[in-house]
Amino acid sequence: MLKFQTYKFMNLSNLMLGDSRKKLSRLLCITALSACSVFAYAQQQPVRLTGSNLPLKSVFKQLEKQTELSIDYKSQDIDDSRIIKQMPKASTIQQAMEQLLNGTDCIAIFSNGHIIIKKKDTQEKNKPTKKVKGTILDAAGIPVIGANIMVKGTAHGTITDLNGQFSLDVPVGATLQISYIGMANQEIKIGNQTNLSITMKEDSEMLDELVVVGFGTQKKVNLTGAVGTVDSKALENRPVMTATQALQGAVPGLQITQNSGNMEDRASISIRGIATIGEGSSGSPLILIDGMEGDINAINPQDIENISVLKDAASSSIYGSRAPFGVILVTTKKGKTGKPVLNYNNSFRWNSPLLLPKSPDSYTFALFMNDGNTNGGLTPFFSAEHLQRIKDYQNGIIKESIIPNPDNPTKWGDGYVYGNDNVDWFDAIFRSQAFSQEHNLSLNGGTESTRYYVSANYLDQDGFMEFNQDTYKRFASTVKLDIDITKWLKFGYNARFIREDFQRPSDLTGNLYYYLVIRSWPTLPLYDPNGYLYDSPTPALGLRDGGRDKHITDNLYQQARFTIEPIKNWKTFLDVNYRLEHSSRHWDYQKTYNHDVNGEPYPYRNSSHVHEDYAASNFMNINAYTEYAKEWETGHYLKGMLGFQSELMKYKVFGLQSEGIILPSKPSVDLTTGLDAYGKEVKPSVNGSEQDWATAGFFGRVNYNYKEKYLAEINLRYDGTSRFRDDQRWKLFTSFSLGWNLAKENFWEPIAEHINMFKIRGSYGELGNQNTSNWYPTYQTMPVYIASGEWIMNGGKPNTSTAPELVSSLMTWERINTWDIGLDFGMLDNRLTGSIDYFQRKTLDMIGPAPELPVTLGTSVPVMNNTDLKSYGFDLSISWNDRLRNDLGYSIKFILSDAQTEITRYPNETGNLDTYRKGMKMGEIWGYQTIGIAKTKEEMDNHLASLPNGGQDALGNKWDAGDIMFADLNKDGKVDNGANTLDNHGDLKIIGNSTPRFQFGLDLSMDYKGFDFRAFFQGVMKRDYFQNSWFFWGSGSGVYGSTCQIGHLDYFRNDPDHPLGLNLNSYFPRPDFSSEKNHQVQTAYLQNAAYIRLKNLQLGYTFPQRLTEKFAVSKLRIFVSGENLWTGSSLFENFDPETIDGGWGGNVYPLSRVFSLGLSVNF
DSSP states (O other): OHHHHHHHHHHHHHHHHHHSOHHHHHHHHHHHHHHHHHHHHGGGOBOOOOOEEEEHHHHHHHHHHHHOOEEEOOTTTOOTTOEEEEOOOOSBHHHHHHHHTTTSSEEEEEETTEEEEEEOOHHHHTSOEEEEEEEEEETTSOBOTTOEEEETTSSOEEEOOTTSEEEEEEETTOEEEEEOTTBOOEEEEOSSOSEEEEEEOBOTTTTOOEEEETTEEEEGGGOOSOEEEEEGGGTTTOOOSSHHHHHTTTSTTEEEEOOOOOTTOOOEEEESSOOOOOTTBOOOOEEEETTEEOOTTTSOGGGEEEEEEEOSHHHHGGGGGGOTTOEEEEEEOOOOSEEEEEEEEEEEEEEEESOOOOOOOHHHHHHHHHHHHHHTTOOOSSOHHHHHHHHHHHTTSOOOSBOEETTEEEEEOOHHHHBOOOOOHHHHHBOSOEEEEEEEEEEEEEOSSEEEEEEEEEEEEEOSBSSSOOEEEEEEEEEEEEEEOSSSEEEEEEEEEEEEEEEEETTOSHHHHHHHHHTOOTTSOSBOTTSOBOOSSOHHHHHHHSOEEEEEEEEEEEEEEEEEEEETTEEEEEEEEEEEEEEEEEEEEOOEEEEOTTSOEEEEEOOOEEEEEEEEEEEEEEEEEEEEEEEOTTSEEEEEEEEEEEEEEEEEEEEEEEEOBSOTTSOOGGGBOSBOTTSOBOOOEEEEEEEEEEEEEEEEEEEEEETTTEEEEEEEEEEEETTSOGGGSEEEEEEEEEEEEGGGSGGGHHHHTTEEEEEEEEEEEEEEEOOBSSSOTTOOOOOEETTOOSSOBTTBOOOEEOOOOOOOTTOOOEEEEEEEEEEEEEETTTTEEEEEEEEEEEEEEEEEOOOOOOGGGOSOOOOEEEEEEEEEEEEEEEEEEEEOTTSOEEEEEEEEEEEEEEEEEOOOTTOBTTSOOTTOBTTEEEEBOEEEEOSSHHHHHHHHHTOTTTBTTTTOSOOOTTSEEEOOTTOSSBOOOTTSBSSOOTTOEEEEEOSOEEEEEEEEEEEETTEEEEEEEEEEEEOEEOOOSHHHHSOOSSGGGOOOOGGGGOBOBOOTTOTTOOBSSOSBOOOOTTOOTTOOOBSTTOEEOOEEEEEEEEEEEEOOHHHHGGGTOSEEEEEEEEEEEEEEEOSOTTOOTTTTTSTBTTBOSOOEEEEEEEEEEEO
16 A cells, blocks of 8 residues: 555645645645655565566566555566566565666666666666765755655666665766755766765745646746635644635635624635725625635535635736636645545534623522613512512522413413523523534545546534524535546546535524523523423524524536647646536424413414525636747746636526415425415515626736746736626726846845845736626616505506616726735745735725705616725735754744725715715724713712713713713813714714724644644734624613623612622613613723634644554544634623624624544545
8 A cells, every 4th residue: 555655645745835835835845754754665665576487577566566566667678578487585675676677778766656667878888887875864964755866867766765865876977866845956976985975955946836826827936916825734624614714814814704603604705804885896805616716615625725815916817807806716636646545534523602691690680670770760670579589489489480471370471571580591592512523535546647536525513503403514526537638638627516405493593693682581481380482582482493494505516628738838728617506495484382371382473484495596607718938048938828718697596485384394385375374365475586697808918037036927808797888898907016036136145045035026907896796787677566556456456666766877897906015035944934015905986875966856866986995904924834853843824914994085075974984994983982980979960060061961861870971072061973074073083993903813833753733823913893782781772672691790889788789890881771871882892802712723643654554544643623712802701702793783693612533544
């Protein structure tokens, strides 16, 4: 099994060095030492030949079977029918080959799992030889295992063994060529030496990986655009559901926000801040998977080889108007030449909610609610008798969670009025733990002319719903085939099928998070005294019995590529991509039943219906482009590309809803009555639409460099889209970029040993944005409503219609101008690498609000291109990779990025603070300056007396001890917001900004003797947030609009005899259910939403091959991993820093803390 394992690793090393970051390259190269030892060991594999008088061909087969090395030769070079009378007395494969070829004019070369037999060079055969031995070390003195030593001009050579040593018969006067991945090649003239000691240095050019860019690859050292990369290591063994989750914090400038843990919700992705605020416009990046638009959230993360993020116009402009705000290029794994390699890996996961609010006990809760009513001048909600019953239930004196309704003793009472349970509703609704598992199987291999990769993935993830548990299942399969039909024609085929199956309770909607705030009273019974779930109203019964929502999505991707290279360096590509997506959604909304005092059911929710939706989309994409590259001996390099791209998307959806489910166990449209809860006929509701869009584009690119010192790139794209009118349909977009690698200059030589690479670059480009949510933004339709009239005609309601709004004939593209300046560097033999960019992006002519016209127009004024903004900031990435003499490898990588957005044009003549305006920074928070909470009535009266022109009356009245005092910033004798405009904002001021600033990632890893460790931190250094919801304040508008969790108990109490104690130095003001006057946006309650989170912690161990190969296993790794294990944050305890802006008022489906274990095994 040694052959295919070693060959697989060597090719993987080359691929990773070709497609991963330069800052990871040294780590990959050094890590390769341990595995390359296996390759070197190939020559020393033990063999035992048996038999006699066998043809040479049969002996070769014995050797292949014992070593699983492939022996390759041309029949004209050696007579394989020659009879071997006596088997060689050899203990290793190298010795056997030397003896078998003794007396011939052939030599054996060990290379990449093959033994290649070639004829000796004619001139070299006749020269006298001598044996030369040597040791090859790297700059740190570590033996270089698997280095290639070749006699120059011949195919005669060997590689170093486990100790970095070699022995080779060398013709007198010959030159040895020494090479190794990532090291500078060396040549040594052999004179009288017989024992060599060679130190190899890392080659910065070799370590510059190939980076995937638009329609091709480029050396990173020659890049002039802003490109970030992630390799498969960043995704390996992360216990996450989607690849997007693993990318958070991995690339500077790539901003991923996951503000809900619901398995149906997907993270939002943006590049370099806010892209557009245009009405109906999308600022999301273009995501391409193997060159075709696809869903990065659905793809199997284990299939991903690398990801490139194109951040500036120079990098993304080749994709035109589909990519004005950046591109994410996902490249999946493909087959490699060699014997089949079968990999199986799994992950078993235990998930728990990351943060759930904690409720106080029911008696404490009741006291809070009574205080809120009393402070508002209202009667306490909980009577003394009710409070006593709550205490008796807590103390076990009574067992009933609710009493019968005094007005109807056969039924239990209203939960608010008669309940005395003690329920933590967040604990009741959400499970404390959910299990999930993932399994992956892949097979790759092939010959020199045909290579294949096949994979299958299964993910089964359970959600946190306690009742009617939500689930997510994904099945993904991939087949990739690459065939070299001839030397000049290649064919590639890629098929991928993905099914996603998400199911949840029908009641698991956004309303649930609202109800969990206002209906999370611990006194409300979860079960009635007879043990039945009781809706009083509370969410549990509806979640369990209220129906099931099922959403299944199938994606089938098919891709074919022809590559034609009639002459060297002239390649033509033809890509045909097709995606078919089918999505079906069913939900049933069921009747629910409470039970009376005798345990008999009765309807509580009377209505029921079944809804079906079906959607299908067909996406066709054709790319045809040709490129030619030429390099001259003078150092000039030129590469040109011309191409054409077309896209066609067709989408169709229709749906149906029918009332009155007949059989709850068979919720189907054809098993409904069409009657509502009162027996009234309800016509089925239907919906449907069919639409399409298309693009076409001609593109070109020219790359030039001189000795990789001076670099230039020009991109052109002439784009057309179906979304605009004929006279606005086509636009020409251009970009250019320049670079200068100072480390290639002669004047750099004195410091070149310390600073290997130092490249400055800059780019500028303009693109258009045709990504509109409405595929026909310049057209309007006249809607027709069936039987929707308010009057009766001829015994029925008539159809109705409404006049469409006007459309501006001048509506056209958004324009995006971007410039970027950057610096890439490598120091200390590229152990220290990094890059920094500063950028500015302007989004111009966005669709803004309509201008004001006389009302005699008779309809709304059409919107127009009248809004601009600019985003600016920086990206930073820096890493250190090294390996110590004791074989401990370690790396540190830190990324940091920042982006701010400013409105530069907007039609807001009055400067109204409630909407956008020129000069405004996105995320601005305007609020009052808080003085503090008045501890006494006298303190409040004195404060109000200092405001003789109206006090705080604009905010509320009945100010008392425990209320908040606000500052009169404009000294006009009152506290108010003026006209709420920029010129007259009263006492308001900018108190913060909700834009996440200085987003960072810190990745620490090390490996030693088979053990590997990784800790990955992610966070935001600066962000303000004001969550002005009941979920934050606790108190709200009335008793039924208020809530109380543990954190809310730190409220003002000035009664020393209060059961909860005196609290004059409280965080919250007194609860007042008659007014929300204290709930102003203000400085004292502005939340610091900065955080740091341990996103992933991982420990693994790879067993020595000498142990695993006994079981036909070439590699076996076991690991434990954790996700979201620790968070550092100063937020109010109800909130998670990632989800504070999600759900209802920051109350969301919680994120997951995950513990997992698994293994990865290669056969």
